[in-house]
Amino acid sequence: MDLQLDQLRALDAAVAEGTFEAAARRLRVTPSAISQRIKALERAVGRILLQRTKPVRPTESGLAVLRLARQIELLTGDTARELGAAASESEDASPEADRRVRLPIAINADSLETWVLPALSGAPPGVCFEIHREDEEHTTRLLRNGTVMAAITATAQPVQGCRVRRLGAMRYRPMATRDFARTWFPEGATGHAFATAPVIVFDRNDDLQDRLIRRRTRRPVDPPRHYIPATSGYAEAVRLGLGWGLLPDLQIGTGDYAKSLIPLDDSLHVDVALYWQQWRLDSPALTAVATAIADAAAESLL
Missing domain, CATH: 3.40.190.10 (Periplasmic binding protein-like II)
Structure with missing residues (x-):
């Protein structure tokens, strides 16, 4: 399969924003360009990836490609941040946008209210968090469908493709x-x-x-x-x-x-009991955040 970066970005933006119009504003292109890129991506994989509803929703095949898109986005942002310059010269994104690393994480409400935010404050420069507040029994659902890359969860059994670490209770x-x-x-x-x-x-x-x-x-x-x-x-x-x-x-x-x-x-x-689950991804930003979370948990939890 020949999967183009601009096509993967279009899929990610459409799912994250909910509509092609909003995705177009995020990537600074036209809604028609978003539609064409997603159609080209669907032809490349031979599957329908999005349900054209409002908001748009990924199909089961779309979830698999979405996980890939978000992993590539994270690694691209990591590389650009480390180099101190844009990783891509595509018309989709400005150099400033390329240098940012977007890190979606699912966190249970009580952890968010008490001990997690100080840990996140020590994240590397250029990391932007997208926090999804969810009950600790249900955060793994967001890992499975590709919404988040890491989660604080009450589930010790690792989600497929993820590694797990006990934080405490x-x-x-x-x-x-x-x-x-x-x-x-x-x-x-x-x-x-x-x-x-x-x-x-x-x-x-x-x-x-x-x-x-x-x-x-x-x-x-x-x-x-x-x-x-x-x-x-x-x-x-x-x-x-x-x-x-x-x-x-x-x-x-x-x-x-x-x-x-x-x-x-x-x-x-x-x-x-709380656990940290994250995708098996050698991302400097994700690794730094995981370390900060684990250190904060060691000080705060039983």
Whole structure:
């Protein structure tokens, strides 16, 4: 197969931006040029690569080519950054754009809120992050479909084509205000209390609270639930007494949370093991970020 760089860039831009028009603006060409390049790429591989919907979506074959496109983009950006000059003289991209390295990473919300950002601040110059916030149980999906090149995940089994490294574990404790605990947990953290007390859940993918509830109730229950998807909003909802919730130790000891919240049971907690998965790619930028993440995890996690 003879795959042209400008064709791979067009595919990447179309998927990332959602439409040919937006991809054209990103690459500074016309929508017709994007369409022609993707058609030429499809002829070269003999497969349909995109569903022409709004937004456009890659087919299964398209995902395989998309992973290749993004790996080439990363390595090209690495090389250009190291040389200090544009790696390509194509009309698609300015020298400034060629020197940038775009690094899409999936990170769970609690890590993003607590320990990850300081690690990312030490990235090499010219690296631009595209952070995808996703539950740690679901970040591997973004690795499989080529959306991201690396992810913090709760999955130890490596995604095909990726390598995995254990980072440590985040410890979560059931927290509530004193007034809430007196009202709903008058006899302590009993199964009946967990079955009836309002609980705050991040979203419908979040099962941390249910894991802890099952330890106490030993049966399926469905307590009243508040869904609060924003990380800071989640902790604030607990602080305001809307319900109880699991907060990471790294967050409990900060700000108003340490003053206004109490653990429902000091011996009750949920540990979530975290892993770093990344594509098997010898990219200096990706390697530097992986090292920074691992160093930060060693200092912050159990």
